[in-house]
Amino acid sequence: MRQHRFQKDLPFSETEYERRLALTRAAMERAGIEVLLVTDPANMAWITAYDGWSFYVHQGVLVFPDADPVWWGRNQDTNGAIRTVWMGDDRVIGYADNYVQSTERHPMEDLAQRLIGMGLEGARLGVEMENYYFSAKAYQALAAALPDATLIDATALVNWQRGIKSAEEIAFMRKAAKISEKIVDGLLERVEPGVPKHQVVAEIQRDAILGVGDDWGDYASIVPLLPSGSDAAAPHLTWDGRPFNKGEATFFEIAGCYRRYHTPFCRTIFLGEPPEIFRSAEAALVEGLEAGLEAARAGNRACDIADALAAPLERAGIERGARCGYPIGLSYPPDWGERTISIRSEDETVLQPGMTFHFMPGLWMSDWGLEITESILITENGPAECFCDRPRQMFVKP
């Protein structure tokens, strides 16, 4: 790796970035890709250490088989790239500001000119076709400006390399888990009938950013989700200013975040005396979670977790339509999943030590909901390890 001019606070060791680049290059070779355009901000950060809220304009990282990656983005963001990436300043290039949200020109036309300048006009170029930050228009503009190139779908090519976490990454996730625990502790303390929901959110967002000890909190890729009562049927409603009510369950879907690494964690709080339907759902769900954790072993498959979970739920008459988990780690809004494996009956991916998942069997019924989840690590031997250490139950406050 080249020397760099600024004193940079890289999150990981040089070895770690070399590991990531080697994995990416090997995957490129297998896919027959000569140059890879990475536009997923998490993939960009994973490879180069770039970090900034600039993904609302077009940007990317070019990965080559035999030269350092190139960060490419808006001119004004090159200052942020120079300050965060491990590559030399000569590997950071910007495009003029009048490409931004223009109706006349597209940033991908600038990128195409760069590639042509590198003699890559006829390259086999990998692009992440299914990504928030590679729009339909970006694809069209790039393809039109590089008529001799072959564009190859490299969706999730880098994401798959991120699946098995290094020890350095797991250490970050353990710090994030401490923050998740702190958030849940704060919820248990503060949620009471009559307390407006936004007030509780304000306090837990404060907790999340204050972090734990010297480990400051980063912004999570999803805001806290905490619907109550009938609204808990809807997994993705955000907060408002109405109070928590006696006789209602609220699920809390949150994640501590340490330097972009997440450990999501969900618990449900019932205020008052839960009806039998909640008690029996809780029992079945906890039994399913524990069966799933047992099944979450290296050598088993993703579907084995889903099937282990499903059995006790089915016995309790609960049919879940949705997947029950996804890989986690480094991420940027709008999602904290890695978008590779889905824990569901049709996914036969073999589990390997170092993989990390949010085991997330949320129950969203027609007029109520219940979430009890765990962020887990697949270990060398034995069942999955849970990142957070809090009782696996629905909490009841009388």
Add this chain to the structure above:
Amino acid sequence: MRQHRFQKDLPFSETEYERRLALTRAAMERAGIEVLLVTDPANMAWITAYDGWSFYVHQGVLVFPDADPVWWGRNQDTNGAIRTVWMGDDRVIGYADNYVQSTERHPMEDLAQRLIGMGLEGARLGVEMENYYFSAKAYQALAAALPDATLIDATALVNWQRGIKSAEEIAFMRKAAKISEKIVDGLLERVEPGVPKHQVVAEIQRDAILGVGDDWGDYASIVPLLPSGSDAAAPHLTWDGRPFNKGEATFFEIAGCYRRYHTPFCRTIFLGEPPEIFRSAEAALVEGLEAGLEAARAGNRACDIADALAAPLERAGIERGARCGYPIGLSYPPDWGERTISIRSEDETVLQPGMTFHFMPGLWMSDWGLEITESILITENGPAECFCDRPRQMFVKP
């Protein structure tokens, strides 16, 4: 509008949603679009009142010339749609969960089947080609599944209809502005040498969500940006745990948010005695802002604001490469701009009463930065009105 089953807390009046639908339909007709697929979450919310953090999976709103819109998304999110949109429940449709992040099937294949079922397989279908939430793959999958349809680029078609705010929307933005003022007041109080940056962020995020009076705060579409010293050259760096230092300027880019409506607001705090370069830049910038506000009148053009700003800056030897503003209002991550007008010398859009902008002439030099900005409303007569009421200056704390 149809009756609905749930007691819904719609943000706006029925008249307001009728206005929006009529504007959208007229724009569709001008563009020769028979059915419009809206995937931008802000456009979806503007038309239907849908609100939820579900945009990390494919979803959309179909707008027809002569029938109520249809909300389409993941099955588990139909519960959120039923609870938030003004249309009847029969206008909410979901797709099976095994379409989510699948390598075998794409949600757009489900949407295509819905359109075919409506007899629209040969329709002139508008799609938002340049949008975070309409990926290159989504476009390909939709086009492949609807070979007889004509896909028309409807990028920003709805965004342009959002430009002139109604009185109801302006009332929301005034509430957001009060929250912005509260955040800036909190910054002035708390930023001191030696205070770790994340601690200040924790407090202002709390302030933002607590809101002002009965007006609870929503999440802003961009997290607070607050780089210091040399890092202030980089506009989009987020926080860390290092302390504020004497002798450094930090700019704060924040936005209060009330029910998804934003009023961004930026101020700079210098700790210690600012060097002459800051004083002269501040003077030129404030002069430029005031000239720009004078030029921001109905009947003038966007470029007139940019040109008015540029003159005093150029006299001070400061050349800005970037645009100096964009329209604001309703938005979702990752951006709080509307992505239509850009306030820059080449944009000749005529300003109209009710338009709202973030007038944002940030200075990002090679090793320092300065931001003093205003969120503004174009009025019937006279110069622009500023939403926030705080001194237009660099704040100096000795």
